[in-house]
Amino acid sequence: MLRYIGKRLALMVPTLLLIMAVGFGIMQLPATDFVDQYVLQQAAIGNTGMMDQAENLKTQFGLNRPAPERFVLWVGNFVRGDFGISFSDLRPVGAVIMERLPMTLAVSFLAFIVSWGVGIPLGVYSATHQYSAGDVGLTIFAFVGVGIPDFLLAIVLLVLAFSATGNVFLGLSSPEFVNQPWTLAKILDFLSYAWLSVLAVAFTGTALIMRVTRNNMLEELGKNYVVTLRAKGLPERVIIWKHVFRNALHPLVSIFGQVLAFLINGFAITSIVLNLPTIQTIYLQATLRQDVFLASTILVMIAITVVVGNLISDVLLAWIDPRIRYE
Amino acid sequence: MTEPNVSPLLSVDDLVVEFHTESGVVRAVNGVSFAIEKGATLALIGESGCGKSVTSLALLNLVRAPGKIASGTITYTGDDGEARLITDWKSSSEQMRQFRGAEVAMIFQEPMTSFDPLFTIGEQIVEMVLAHRPKTSRSGARDIAIDMLGLVRLPQPEVLIDRYPHQLSGGMRQRVMIAMALCCGPNLLIADEPTTALDVTTESQILDLLRQLQSELGMAMLFITHDLAVASEVADEIAVMYLGYVVERGAAADVLSSPSHPYTRALLDSLPNIDTDPASRLNAIKGMVPTPDEMPRGCPFHTRCREAMPGLCDQRLPELYACGQGHQARCFLVDPQLEVLRG
Numbered sequence: 001m002l003r004y005i006g007k008r009l010a011l012m013v014p015t016l017l018l019i020m021a022v023g024f025g026i027m028q029l030p031a032t033d034f035v036d037q038y039v040l041q042q043a044a045i046g047n048t049g050m051m052d053q054a055e056n057l058k059t060q061f062g063l064n065r066p067a068p069e070r071f072v073l074w075v076g077n078f079v080r081g082d083f084g085i086s087f088s089d090l091r092p093v094g095a096v097i098m099e100r101l102p103m104t105l106a107v108s109f110l111a112f113i114v115s116w117g118v119g120i121p122l123g124v125y126s127a128t129h130q131y132s133a134g135d136v137g138l139t140i141f142a143f144v145g146v147g148i149p150d151f152l153l154a155i156v157l158l159v160l161a162f163s164a165t166g167n168v169f170l171g172l173s174s175p176e177f178v179n180q181p182w183t184l185a186k187i188l189d190f191l192s193y194a195w196l197s198v199l200a201v202a203f204t205g206t207a208l209i210m211r212v213t214r215n216n217m218l219e220e221l222g223k224n225y226v227v228t229l230r231a232k233g234l235p236e237r238v239i240i241w242k243h244v245f246r247n248a249l250h251p252l253v254s255i256f257g258q259v260l261a262f263l264i265n266g267f268a269i270t271s272i273v274l275n276l277p278t279i280q281t282i283y284l285q286a287t288l289r290q291d292v293f294l295a296s297t298i299l300v301m302i303a304i305t306v307v308v309g310n311l312i313s314d315v316l317l318a319w320i321d322p323r324i325r326y327e
Numbered sequence: 328m329t330e331p332n333v334s335p336l337l338s339v340d341d342l343v344v345e346f347h348t349e350s351g352v353v354r355a356v357n358g359v360s361f362a363i364e365k366g367a368t369l370a371l372i373g374e375s376g377c378g379k380s381v382t383s384l385a386l387l388n389l390v391r392a393p394g395k396i397a398s399g400t401i402t403y404t405g406d407d408g409e410a411r412l413i414t415d416w417k418s419s420s421e422q423m424r425q426f427r428g429a430e431v432a433m434i435f436q437e438p439m440t441s442f443d444p445l446f447t448i449g450e451q452i453v454e455m456v457l458a459h460r461p462k463t464s465r466s467g468a469r470d471i472a473i474d475m476l477g478l479v480r481l482p483q484p485e486v487l488i489d490r491y492p493h494q495l496s497g498g499m500r501q502r503v504m505i506a507m508a509l510c511c512g513p514n515l516l517i518a519d520e521p522t523t524a525l526d527v528t529t530e531s532q533i534l535d536l537l538r539q540l541q542s543e544l545g546m547a548m549l550f551i552t553h554d555l556a557v558a559s560e561v562a563d564e565i566a567v568m569y570l571g572y573v574v575e576r577g578a579a580a581d582v583l584s585s586p587s588h589p590y591t592r593a594l595l596d597s598l599p600n601i602d603t604d605p606a607s608r609l610n611a612i613k614g615m616v617p618t619p620d621e622m623p624r625g626c627p628f629h630t631r632c633r634e635a636m637p638g639l640c641d642q643r644l645p646e647l648y649a650c651g652q653g654h655q656a657r658c659f660l661v662d663p664q665l666e667v668l669r670g
């Protein structure tokens with residue numbers, strides 16, 4: 001098992017390099033670069049003086065060197081923990097990301113906890129009470145939840161919350177708390193904003209987890225071994241949770257592999273719609289503005305979470321299922 | 328055995344099991360009655376879909392929605408001599424749970440899919456012991472499991488106990504199944520086609536084992552099979568089912584030597600026999616089995632019966648008529664009033 005994990009970890013290195021190259025390469029495809037865009041933008045608002053500084057800026061940012069050279073330089077610095085600077089706010093990429101990581105993780109982690117913590121028990125209940133009023137109600141909820149995109153729900157909640165309280169819950173904190181250290185007051189303020197996005201994202205998430213759980217529980221409940229378990233005289237609680245649920249975990253574990261990536265890059269559209277100070281929003285901006293180092297670093301982060309997440313789910317599957325373990 | 332006991336171990340009276348499907352109510356078991364004496368073996372025989380498995384599941388109150396026991400009674404008289412009316416118990420009740428596995432245990436056709444693939448066979452036996460004897464320690468239960476694996480003649484039980492189901496052969500899995508079923512000392516073992524999925528050699532080994540265990544442990548057996556040859560090897564009594572009805576029942580020797588229902592005769596004719604030419608066997612029973620949802624009017628077998636009497640068999644349902652000592656058949660041909668009926 002350990003050897004297998006080691007092998008998979010080693011395989012991650014070329015995978016990530018490839019992703020870095022592709023990501024970096026795509027950013028170079030447009031004819032313009034960050035400085036061209038910036039200068040044009042400034043000119044559009046009447047600041048033509050920037051035109052003369054364009055070459056200067058390019059040299060400063062290293063943009064006039066050939067792309068392959070810049071890539072090698074970036075990768076070399078990357079492995080040493082220097083991710084480059086963000087052209088748009090001239091700070092190190094690491095600092096820009098770290099500033100947004102806590103908020104991002106806080107929202108996505110809350111959404112994750114709610115989706116799984118509520119979705120799994122509801123799915124099991126639904127499957128063990130098939131066709132009951134509760135099951136029918138939950139199934140309708142799941143259809144609605146999976147059908148309505150979370151950003152749409154976020155907008156609806158935003159409007160409802162506005163008409164109820166008169167507050168606009170955009171962003172994740174009141175202006176007075178921006179850039180303040182984390183205190184209890186700031187956490188409470190954060191929660192007073194975060195509930196909206198968490199609710200919207202968790203609604204879809206819960207519906208999805210519930211539906212997957214229900215479907216798999218039902219499939220497992222129809223299998224022969226369940227008859228054996230009942231004929232053995234085991235208590236129903238043991239049959240459901242020890243045996244059927246464990247067998248129904250497969251697809252949930254596969255989804256679990258995507259959770260890490262979700263934590264830093266889930267609900268991107270909701271983030272943008274609600275103008276949340278999360279990684280998703282700067283990722284989009286950085287890509288549009290060709291803020292190469294920032295965008296590529298976030299891309300690599302996402303890639304790492306995807307690859308590590310898949311490894312974790314494979315290890316979990318082997319841990320649960322002896323047929324995989326002894327392949 | 329020591330003292331004559333009037334009441335049989337298990338008696339089933341007029342059992343009806345119905346499935347409520349979208350296309351209507353399907354009667355999978357239609358007024359079935361039989362009794363199993365302590366230590367004896369009853370073989371339940373019939374073609375696929377005639378209701379054997381549903382009957383056996385009903386004995387443990389394990390018929391699941393959309394099916395349910397619609398009427399009839401199942402009475403169990405255990406070691407304490409007290410008659411217990413199982414049909415009065417709710418399927419989810421605690422007494423029903425304690426009954427399952429401890430008094431009446433069950434083994435199945437597919438030894439592969441009948442185990443939970445995620446747990447060792449040891450764990451699956453241990454949890455059953457603990458479910459019925461909560462005072463036993465885990466290690467005590469494990470010792471019982473090892474003993475049981477030895478009892479079913481598996482080599483190296485202390486190694487085998489930590490194996491997963493997928494690591495065993497089909498025959499071994501069925502032995503483990505038997506070991507598990509017997510771990511709480513049931514008085515009745517229901518074996519639902521336990522050898523159908525096995526090859527011929529393994530089949531006869533498992534049958535031998537079941538017979539030996541039965542005489543060692545003195546338990547009764549309800550042996551379900553579609554194979555008359557297998558039934559003739561194990562059964563004291565035979566009940567033949569067709570479309571949810573018991574169409575003939577009696578002592579195994581009587582039913583096999585003087586079959587009284589045309590269906591039983593057809594089944595016997597279809598048995599491999601050195602004298603018959605294999606090609607002719609195939610036409611032994613003409614036509615297809617109707618499904619229970621298209622239950623024929625009158626005698627359930629009349630659509631395929633060579634001896635069907637038009638105007639009678641397709642109009643009225645025959646009762647079970649006596650045709651010998653403890654031997655009955657559901658056919659107008661053995662009705663003493665036949666001449667009157669024919670008019």
Ligand SMILES: Nc1ncnc2c1ncn2[C@@H]1O[C@H](COP(=O)(O)OP(=O)(O)OP(=O)(O)O)[C@@H](O)[C@H]1O
Nearest residue numbers: 346348353355374375376377378379380381382619
């Ligand atoms: N879940 C169900 N829904 C509807 N009808 C069912 C259901 N389960 C069983 N039946 C009906 O009960 C009938 C008897 O099924 P059963 O499994 O008892 O047959 P069997 O004699 O055991 O056959 P086999 O030899 O194939 O095991 C079936 O033909 C079917 O019509």
Ligand code: SF4
Nearest residue numbers: 626629632640658659
């Ligand atoms: S009652 Fe009639 S149809 Fe039915 S088995 Fe007897 S002879 Fe055949």
Ligand SMILES: [Mg+2]
Nearest residue numbers: 379380381519
């Ligand atoms: Mg069956």
